[in-house]
Amino acid sequence: MSTLRLDHQAPQQRSFVAQVVGLAEWQGKRSVLLDRSAFYPESGGQLGDRGTLAGHPVQDVQIDEAGRVHHLLEVPLSIGAQVEGQIDWPRRRLHMALHTAQHLLSRALIEEGQAETVSARLGDRGCTVDLDCAQLEEARIARAEALVNQVIEDDLEVRAYFPTPEVLATLPLRRAPKVTQDIRVIEVPGFDVSPCGGTHVARTAEIGWLRVTGVEKDKGRVRINFDAGRRAKDGWVTEAAALSRLATRFTAGPLEVERAVERLARDLDAAKLQLRQLMPLVARAKAQELLAQPGPIVAMVEGDRELLRALAGLLTAGPNRVVVLGAPDQGNTSLLVARSEGLDFDCGAFLRALAGRVGGKGGGRPDRAEGKLETLDWIPGARALLPDP
Numbered sequence: 001m002s003t004l005r006l007d008h009q010a011p012q013q014r015s016f017v018a019q020v021v022g023l024a025e026w027q028g029k030r031s032v033l034l035d036r037s038a039f040y041p042e043s044g045g046q047l048g049d050r051g052t053l054a055g056h057p058v059q060d061v062q063i064d065e066a067g068r069v070h071h072l073l074e075v076p077l078s079i080g081a082q083v084e085g086q087i088d089w090p091r092r093r094l095h096m097a098l099h100t101a102q103h104l105l106s107r108a109l110i111e112e113g114q115a116e117t118v119s120a121r122l123g124d125r126g127c128t129v130d131l132d133c134a135q136l137e138e139a140r141i142a143r144a145e146a147l148v149n150q151v152i153e154d155d156l157e158v159r160a161y162f163p164t165p166e167v168l169a170t171l172p173l174r175r176a177p178k179v180t181q182d183i184r185v186i187e188v189p190g191f192d193v194s195p196c197g198g199t200h201v202a203r204t205a206e207i208g209w210l211r212v213t214g215v216e217k218d219k220g221r222v223r224i225n226f227d228a229g230r231r232a233k234d235g236w237v238t239e240a241a242a243l244s245r246l247a248t249r250f251t252a253g254p255l256e257v258e259r260a261v262e263r264l265a266r267d268l269d270a271a272k273l274q275l276r277q278l279m280p281l282v283a284r285a286k287a288q289e290l291l292a293q294p295g296p297i298v299a300m301v302e303g304d305r306e307l308l309r310a311l312a313g314l315l316t317a318g319p320n321r322v323v324v325l326g327a328p329d330q331g332n333t334s335l336l337v338a339r340s341e342g343l344d345f346d347c348g349a350f351l352r353a354l355a356g357r358v359g360g361k362g363g364g365r366p367d368r369a370e371g372k373l374e375t376l377d378w379i380p381g382a383r384a385l386l387p388d389p
């Protein structure tokens, strides 16, 4: 026998009393069957309700083909017992907002983008609608979002009813029903009429907000990510707080952050350019200093790999030079080994031996090698491995 659906009769009902009529299983998990239930079972892209039954947490709610609502509970209840069910209302309230928002968004996307919804999913984190088109201009999506928010603002009634077949035949349904009998219709008068068995708010203003959070293109379809209700608001609050923290760092107001970032990016470009122009000068000055060392040049240099390469080029331009240069990099050392042309010294083999001795990795050709050592204190090890001058 199918379960009497209180969630259809009175979608605002948060608690109910029912009789346990059976114990069953849903995909290997224990479930409880009741004569009536206000718990919404997962279907049509909307997740099942949570809450408690006789004080025990309801893990999930599902419906089978016979129309029996399975309440997944870890504890069995006694058949014939009268039990009280409590719906996790904030969660359900959110799902009602999300589901109604999805109806409005699907209609608005037809109005503004001639795009039909082929499937919808209301998830624990975010929601999606998949459209029957491969492309949709951002401006049209923005207009659809604005249209939904206008309908929310207008606070229209959301009617849920089971029409007679005669009445049903006259309704301008947005999509064909998925069931053949007891077809339930959700109507926002003057805006959208759609068959649906889910839970919805009673008036559009209860949705609060609709927010398109992203657009993806996948397998020839456009997917719109959205949120509504409390979750849309929470998203804005979190982002506003992040913007506010940024503004504090820039000692500016939130609306001035964009300008401040643009200024910072310009300054950074200018600084990079200046650095590129100065690099040869720095390398030449440092090379002069290092060339004063007798024998192989072993040194730690404050700078990056670019500077090491520029320096190595200058230092090995003359004959009979072996250079081992390191630059500190977060507690490690970026290392470069190079030599003058024609010299009988294998840079790659030297680097491998040094890495084996002090820890690290790297390698290269006989005339040039690069690697990373896991220490800043590698100079004594390097000197020990180098031939006597």
Ligand SMILES: [Zn+2]
Binding pocket: 099, 100, 103, 186, 196, 197, 198, 199, 200
């Ligand atoms: Zn619906």
